[in-house]
Amino acid sequence: MTDEQTGAPPAGPDAARRGKTGEDRTARDWVGSDEPEAPEQAPAPAPAPAPPAADEPATEEPPRQIVRATGPPRRPPMLVQGMWPALLAAVLVGATVVGLLPLAVAVLGVQVFLVLGALALLDAPASGGAFLVATGTVLAADVVVLADDGRITGLAGVAGVGFVASVAHQLLRKGRSRVTESLADTLVVIVMSVAAACLLALRQVDGGEQVLLVALSAAGAVLLAGRIGDTIAPRPMLAAGSTRGWPGLLLGL
Template sequence: MFPSTSPETAADPAGAPDDDLEEIEVTPIRPALSAAIAAFAGLVGIGLILGAQSSSPGARVPFALVLAGLQVLYVLAWLMATRPPQALLVGGVCLVVAGWSDLQAVRAAEPGLGMLGLIAVTGVAAVVLGQSIRAGDRRRITESLLATLLLVVGVVAIASLSMLSREPLGTQVILVCVASSAVALMVARLVDAVYPKPRLAPQIPRGASGVIFGAMAGTLLSAVLGSYLYSFSPTSAAVAGLVAAVLAVLADLAADYAEAGRQMAGDPPTLWVARHMQGPLGGFALAAPAAYVMTVLFLT
């Protein structure tokens, strides 16, 4: 008299949610790797500071060569991470844009970001034009536009440090902002190695404590440097260092989120060297134009 039910059709309120939920894989945190990334960020920061301090009106080429090496690392790391269509074309255009922007920064009659912005627009247009030749690549232009912007604008942003060194306060601003960025990146990664809590996401091997303490340490260092530099006060140096440090650690964190998103989407993981270099390189690339803007609008 009553309809029979089978195990396949019977409702199981207690067990149904378990069938719909997927287990979230927690990415382990490797302290040695975090310490190695911190060391890499520190080495890049030292190289940028020493290169900027050696720059002078008659000797701008050595610093430009330091930046060129950093630009090559940036292109290789982010190209392997984002995998845009026509990757060889994109990489070639980015290297040409890097050389062009470095040459402009060294030889320009007056320092300024206007021509560097035009170079970035030209580079993005060249990449989009090259990717539109084949039908298969045309369908992916929109989804790869962000990767193109990150690559082309990133190398131009790094070249802005060379242009900044030509400003009256340029070398001192580079010292303050690069030092605060490097220390922020280092402290953030070292804190992740010993206390990666609270976890920002199961797939992200980072903790909120590292981001906070990194930004605080970078700001503190810039304030200390400002008390010793003639053209700065502790307050002005702290503001500049705060902006640079926050942007650096956020760019580093964003690179981890982007990598986790690509893996969750089913893309193969990035080569491990590039995967762990792209965050610190992106941090310095984002802090560089911010330092220039602060010099022009706030510090002069």
């Protein structure tokens, strides 16, 4: 009986060679490919943590400096400064001639400009609320004079109401800084602007129109003449750094 019939592995060199080949084939089949496997790549090492930076002192931002003009403020020429009040006086004169209602409109405009100029000159705190209070007060003063046929007895009560409104404004505004200064500035503006309502009262009395025309014309002429004198002969000055001179002052008088 042969080796093939019995199923025993063949003996001899051929059998050894065949057995070795079979083992190689079995190994290749187990691997699945004739190509060698690529070596596994090791994971990249994690980067080392950076050393803690030294605590640097925080640099403080220097405070902002407010740059103020060192020289005198720029002003319009002398003649222009004199022409504006003269033009305003001319408008009031024309309104006086036309009638009471045009004069009331012109006086109200003058009062509003007076309030704005005084608040800006005084640099009043909370000037927005002060402007509203003063404007409402002067409007009430004009209405009282017109409704009372030229009598000014009600102006004191209007000024008192303006004072109460000023105090209420101080209580309602935020921050409430510089309360005394703001209240004082508001009252000064109210008194000055309410006094302008007397022009309406003067227009309604007998002979008041002529008096009003003379007074307004004289005021405009004096202001214009004074500025003309300052333009022609600015020295000697009234004070150091002043734009007014003694010749202009004497000419205006």
